[in-house]
Amino acid sequence: MTAPTTTQLHKTALNAAHRRLGAKMVNFGGWEMPVEYSGIVNEHLATRTAAGLFDVSHMGEIEVRGPRALDLVQYVTSNDAAKLTDGQAHYSGLLTSAGTFVDDLLVHRISANRYLLCVNASNQDKDFEYVRSHNRFGAEVENTGERYSQLALQGPKALAILERFTRAPIGSLKYYRFMFDEVDGVTCLIARTGYTGEDGFELYFPPEHSERLWNDLLEGGRAAGVLPCGLGARNTLRLEASMCLYGHEIDDTTTVWEARLGWICKPDKGDFVGRDALLAQQRSGVERLLVGFEVQDRLIARDDCPVRIDGREAGRVTSGSPAPFLKKNIGMAYVPAESSAIGTELYIAIRANQARAAIAPMPFYKRAR
């Protein structure tokens, strides 16, 4: 008998709540997290048609403070944080000097001298060391992950549900804006952000209030159809919305240009880590590009399946799954840039089969506004 390793895993403040709900728990990047409760398909569809509540407290937070906070944020991230105003957030990248990804993240400007970076759970310690190692500006950098729980309430009913618990004017909060206010009596950072392709909110608050907020949002949203959702649905939702996942579409071998994330790369803002390498790659052109594909028969492409074009090995699937809302088998993959046009025929090796697929426009799913 081997000893269970679960004892070494990090747990969120909602671990017991997930178990009470009968969640299937898995090790996700060193965190014991719920992968599903009532089933991935059910949870996925609830989020697309009503609302889903996700415990994403494993996500890491890093705060950068002080008069030169912006200088440090600008130097370690690829997007132009000088464009942010108080209460605004954006998607960005922490890059290596080769222009590849250390991590992707959300940068929130709380005030001119206070920024909150939300990073991937499994990269939190690496990211913190990275930011600190580039801090020649004397900014204060703190790893504040343990100070926050994070819940994501996502879906077309998210606003109506959340409004029952707050007097804050969240209906007028624009996409990628945030405010501090009480939700259910708990002061939260309320951000209109998410990772599902739906309207919704992400709440950051002290962990001791986790059970109360979680239970009250589920109870208060029940009539509207809210369901607790796990990381399984979070993954299929983000894949339908063609959002990148670190360790899959992006990692320390891929660049913003290859991942079609050029919009978070702002070389004109001044120097930042990876800038020179990215400018050089922009001049020379990329050899490979991230594409979306639809499999044309019943077979399901999975992560790491080899991709062939015209009989030649062309790349690998970065994420592949059935798409529960679109009812198709979809995925993303890197292919040679010259073979990346929409409609290009691919063959994906799925066990003993060669499944026919075609490059499809991304995002696969876009909500009606």
Next chain:
Amino acid sequence: MYPSDYRYTKEHEWVRLQDDIAILGITDYAQHELGDVVYADLPKVGAKLTAGKSFGTVESVKAVSEIFAPVSGEVVEVNAALRDAPETVNKDPHGQGWLIKVKLAAPSELSGLMDSQAYQAYVAEKEKEASA
């Protein structure tokens, strides 16, 4: 939960004998571990199965699970209803969610499988490990 007239494998397949035809499926434990079944890749009628060898896959949103033949024999029928309704494997794993029917080549192989009591104990042990 686990019908007493079925036989079971450590890989969580079940066998139900009807004369010399064996009906094969995956157990309730297996469907629950797998999650929402979205596709079953099954052999064609006429295919030969060898006990202990993989003969197909059942896929959920998240995972692919190989199915191993509990017995040797020739496939005489495939559950065609699963093509449009693979979720039947979740809803009724021991009944309507059967996978294939096989004409037994060596009926004695059945005696090497677990009965429902033994399988129930085996699953209880698995669940204890998982919650530890």
